[in-house]
Amino acid sequence: MAGVITFYLTQRPNYNLLSLTDSSQQRLTIANENLPELGQIQGIETSLATDDARPQIVANFLTRYNSPLVPAEHYGRVFVELADRYGFDFRLLPAIAMQESGLCKNIPEGSYNCLGFGIHKRGTLGFSNYEEGFERAAREIKQNYIDQGRTTPEEIMAKYTPSSNGSWAASVNQWMAEMRYDDRQLGRELKQSEANVMEFVASEVEAAGAMTP
Numbered sequence: 001m002a003g004v005i006t007f008y009l010t011q012r013p014n015y016n017l018l019s020l021t022d023s024s025q026q027r028l029t030i031a032n033e034n035l036p037e038l039g040q041i042q043g044i045e046t047s048l049a050t051d052d053a054r055p056q057i058v059a060n061f062l063t064r065y066n067s068p069l070v071p072a073e074h075y076g077r078v079f080v081e082l083a084d085r086y087g088f089d090f091r092l093l094p095a096i097a098m099q100e101s102g103l104c105k106n107i108p109e110g111s112y113n114c115l116g117f118g119i120h121k122r123g124t125l126g127f128s129n130y131e132e133g134f135e136r137a138a139r140e141i142k143q144n145y146i147d148q149g150r151t152t153p154e155e156i157m158a159k160y161t162p163s164s165n166g167s168w169a170a171s172v173n174q175w176m177a178e179m180r181y182d183d184r185q186l187g188r189e190l191k192q193s194e195a196n197v198m199e200f201v202a203s204e205v206e207a208a209g210a211m212t213p
């Protein structure tokens with residue numbers, strides 16, 4: 001085992017994210033050093049400490065791909081707040097938005113629909129702003145996918161876009177991995193199939209914190 005990276009997503013609990021191979025350790029070190037106010041490499045085990053790193057991780061993802069979701073910090077908070085409200089991983093919505101619309105760069109004009117939700121031959125579901133669209137998608141994904149036991153991109157894909165040959169889930173897994181490490185190349189190298197869309201959930205964060213001395 002070459003090393004372990006740990007994010008502190010709240011003030012108290014920490015989570016093991018992934019064991020790294022030697023080939024990826026150097027790139028991870030560089031990525032960590034570039035993270036604003038998230039700490040430094042400390043030997044084999046790295047702790048990136050902040051009150052809540054998640055909004056900034058999402059904001060970095062939006063900025064990296066020149067998303068029209070600006071200011072990125074605002075939408076980073078929006079994605080995290082919706083994930084916490086509905087109880088799923090904060091990376092899921094932005095990962096789907098990246099796959100469906102390039103983070104809102106390619107959407108039906110005036111629709112504010114970035115997740116391909118309700119877009120079909122009968123028409124396009126539109127919203128008055130991005131926040132409204134994200135809120136509706138978060139609610140539907142929770143009720144009609146996660147609550148039905150669909151907790152991986154592959155399982156979600158089977159209902160969300162059943163005609164996909166698997167590339168949809170592969171891409172969502174990659175974008176989730178990229179946000180896991182806040183690094184584009186590491187997302188490509190270290191992506192895993194069947195990412196758990198319940199991995200970082202508000203109730204789990206709070207429960208872990210309650211158990212921390």
